[in-house]
Amino acid sequence: MLSGKFAISVHILTLLTKFPNDYLSSEFIAGSINLNPVLVRKEIANLKAHNIVESKEGKNGGAKLSKAAANITLKEIFEMTFENIGLGYAKNQPNPDCPVGKKINQNLDDLYKEMNQKICSQLEGISLEDFSAQF
Amino acid sequence: MLSGKFAISVHILTLLTKFPNDYLSSEFIAGSINLNPVLVRKEIANLKAHNIVESKEGKNGGAKLSKAAANITLKEIFEMTFENIGLGYAKNQPNPDCPVGKKINQNLDDLYKEMNQKICSQLEGISLEDFSAQF
DNA sequence: CATACTGTAATAAATTATGTTACAAATTTA
DNA sequence: TAAATTTGTAACATAATTTATTACAGTATG
Numbered sequence A, B: 001m002l003s004g005k006f007a008i009s010v011h012i013l014t015l016l017t018k019f020p021n022d023y024l025s026s027e028f029i030a031g032s033i034n035l036n037p038v039l040v041r042k043e044i045a046n047l048k049a050h051n052i053v054e055s056k057e058g059k060n061g062g063a064k065l066s067k068a069a070a071n072i073t074l075k076e077i078f079e080m081t082f083e084n085i086g087l088g089y090a091k092n093q094p095n096p097d098c099p100v101g102k103k104i105n106q107n108l109d110d111l112y113k114e115m116n117q118k119i120c121s122q123l124e125g126i127s128l129e130d131f132s133a134q135f
Numbered sequence C: 001c002a003t004a005c006t007g008t009a010a011t012a013a014a015t016t017a018t019g020t021t022a023c024a025a026a027t028t029t030a
Numbered sequence D: 001t002a003a004a005t006t007t008g009t010a011a012c013a014t015a016a017t018t019t020a021t022t023a024c025a026g027t028a029t030g
Helices: A005-018 A026-033 A037-049 A074-081 A099-124 A128-132 B005-018 B026-033 B037-049 B074-081 B099-124 B128-132
Strands: A053-056 A062-065 B053-056 B062-065
Touching: A005 A026, A005 A037, A005 A062, A005 A074, A005 A128, A005 B099, A026 A037, A026 A062, A026 B099, A037 A053, A037 A062, A037 A074, A074 A099, A074 A128, A099 B005, A099 B026, A099 B099, B005 B026, B005 B037, B005 B053, B005 B062, B005 B074, B005 B128, B026 B037, B026 B062, B037 B053, B037 B062, B037 B074, B074 B099, B074 B128
Parallel strands: none
Antiparallel strands: A053 A062, B053 B062
């Protein structure tokens, strides 16, 4: 998963923000996203690993935010779900004997690095609380 | 093709910039990218459709820039190869009976729209000539 | 007229993303 | 303590997307 990860995580977290006192089951969440509950649990596992969600097994179990939505920014979520953004690389090793082939990925990297900074500064300004308040 | 399109197009265009007076064959270009020549020709077809490249069939044919590299920005290339950037959507139709499901894609869209603007303004400041000069 | 290209279609292979099934372990509730 | 419900996770299956290959008609060059 790469494309949907951020969107799914934001969706999950928005739901958790809307019900801050409940443990929401993967089945309930999956019903809103229209996604398989196992995939929801996998995303939750990732969010747990990053300490913004906690979960409870067993009957009436589920997931719940482990910190206030006001203290979580979209930037953090972005960083938990994307290595970094970019417009792609040549997948194959470009020809190292060609001056262009030799440096293309490095130069693309530099470009994408700057792109990431801009995006991060945008996302840093939006808290999960802000985002959730739009619903 | 979505991931590699921008990177491949930039690679092609950088080569064309380096040899502004020659028609470069898809085979030559493919040798630098390490990609199948047919895929190179497909990307070139796209660049031709956007009028920044011209090509010649037959012996000693190939592709060539149709305008000065100084007058092509990375933003244009971005727009020729990406619909728009974003961090993905829930692929399935989210549940319209859930207030979050109902609006999630709209709200993500708004977020991504702003992201695109930032990226476009970055890319607009870099010409193909600038980019190619790094090699 | 032989050669070396493009353009494009059709198809295949590889990769990645998404979905499903299954089940052990945990927790609640009766 | 037993039944019910839920997580966590692995293994596997399917679907979608990307990348590669083959093939060949058409076109320009020399």
